[in-house]
Amino acid sequence: MKAYEILMDMAVIMVCAKFMGLLARKLKAPMVVGEIIAGVLIGPCLLNFVQPSEYLNMFAEIGVILIMFSAGLETNLTELKKSGLIALVIACVGVFVPLGCGTLLYIGFNGFDGIGSESFFKALMIGCIMTATSVGITVEALKEMGYLKGRVGQTILSAAIIDDIIGIVVLTFVLSMKDPSSKIGVVCLKVFGFLAASFILGFLIYKIFKVVDDKYPHTRRIPIIAVSLCFVLAYVAEEYFGIADITGAYIAGIILCNVRDAEYIDRKVSVNGYMFFAPLFFVGIGLKTSFSGIGAETILFSLAFVAVAMLSKLIGCGLASKCFKFKNIDCVKIGAGMMTRGEVALIITNKGLSLGVIDPSVSTAVILLIIVSSVVTPVFLKYLYSKSPDPVEESE
């Protein structure tokens, strides 16, 4: 492939992704759904304008790394410290209940071959996909109604942040077990070794970066060094610890999230993201989608997958909040707010696909989950708040 030949593909992808993304937003669906559909439209499945290629894959991978870095950067550690036990418990339950339910769902469809078997690993991956909350849609809905600053809203927000961190730790564990010969002890050692090393080194890096940042605020070198750090951590995670590169990128984001220029870095990373890399990832998912293998069982699995993913969050987080003396309806609000899924679920799916431990048909189920949860959640929340407005917000 000559270098210039990729230009046409990129142009088509960028324009279609933007157009379909805007269309999706108009229809109150998440923009990523529009971008995926753009990929299906222009891909081999339908119009065949663009074929998946190694180069597009490379761009998409960098897109994923940048998205995870950005997610880490946007973590509000100060907020997190304040949120305390309630959010922590809700987040834990919100990770482990869907993880368990997702695993059981896969076993229900495909049978159980014992812990440590390949099919058990596949089942765990399905569970992992279900763990990642994406509160973007919820936040928007709460903001619109003016309830974001209420107790329920703040609890959802804090729980979602912790949920992300726990989710990534769980994913890291599961992915480290991909090699069937790996012993659980070695896996634990690797994961804890990496986490410990990155938190100790991370603190050092944070201190050094802070000095550089304070000396040269808002200069180009700041985001360049930051992104390089993200790339290095992603590489080191994969190469030396056998841990997912996305974990490394996310941790790089957390290390730098308290730096004064964190928002500035995030903005620069986002420009690269939204123009080239991120659309190539989401469109790429669409490009690789194939309708050929879809039969009755796939449809049944997809529907069950969506139902289990949403109910496990709703019931898990709802019951967890009940322990902290929330009113019944407020427990439902918290559970409902945690139901939405987004980019991270797709990224985990993609990771599983590239490792060959997830069937291509799961993509369809995940896309369906994103669409359904993002449409249902805001409607459901509006209904709940109309029945019982948040008292904290009313007194303001």
Added chain:
Amino acid sequence: MKAYEILMDMAVIMVCAKFMGLLARKLKAPMVVGEIIAGVLIGPCLLNFVQPSEYLNMFAEIGVILIMFSAGLETNLTELKKSGLIALVIACVGVFVPLGCGTLLYIGFNGFDGIGSESFFKALMIGCIMTATSVGITVEALKEMGYLKGRVGQTILSAAIIDDIIGIVVLTFVLSMKDPSSKIGVVCLKVFGFLAASFILGFLIYKIFKVVDDKYPHTRRIPIIAVSLCFVLAYVAEEYFGIADITGAYIAGIILCNVRDAEYIDRKVSVNGYMFFAPLFFVGIGLKTSFSGIGAETILFSLAFVAVAMLSKLIGCGLASKCFKFKNIDCVKIGAGMMTRGEVALIITNKGLSLGVIDPSVSTAVILLIIVSSVVTPVFLKYLYSKSPDPVEESE
């Protein structure tokens, strides 16, 4: 190569490029020179941290496209209309004298096989490399002394813009002749066909884009559509007209340079450029540099190349301005101001290298030219202005 493996290379390249670029700027040399030296340092030649790869090449190519697009976007058509005949004549002479001298230089070293021969084509490419003025350094020097708004300063600025456009047309012609079987009539037809089509279509695109831009100013879709247009034109130029992709990208920039959001687009493109793509291009040149083939003749050729490139601009532009009743010393100032070379000379060299019509050793000569011209010009201009300050500026 696994996707994550490129991350480490990118991180090393980005950080080293930035560091060496800043060091170069401290030493009053152009930043690109620092970036190239970074490539030599970390490349197979010396430390061997990073090897050239297909993926890095792809990024570098996109970098080139974005740089040329940006150069087109920064064209000030309004200024151009005002500048008139003087600048046009100086620019023409400033393109054709170096083109002729460069061609003769190559023939002097390698002999003449007749017009239409491969060696004549190679000679023309050497001429083309010499045509592209890069006034960045000159503008900075004039600004520092407070003479940019003077008559001489404005003449240099306008001439440099026209110089770029004529230079790209000449390059387009020369590159279209790369196929030895191509008839000059067909080449002319293709080039004029492309230019005519892009100016007619360009006007249409400009009108449509203006409507979109006025409706959605400063939204993300504006730079996305703009960059896509640039990619499409670059692709169409290569694929259907046999014309260099960089010409297409440059024309896309000119088409959009009068749009209200031109500067906004340029800024977004630059963020992508300086973070990922552009450093990969300049560092890539360093990576591919090899000292193994450098003998006495290469050194002699390089020195002659630098001397011819600088003197042909100095004398050509100087004499041309003499026709417009400039004082002798002001003619020298104009000639001196046009001597500097930069990115575009490198881009043309790279184009020639990838087509196999330029010897790798020419890279070294071009890098030397950029360094020498960027160091000599400001010093020389300061000396000239100290002898004869610009009267226009003094009266202000």
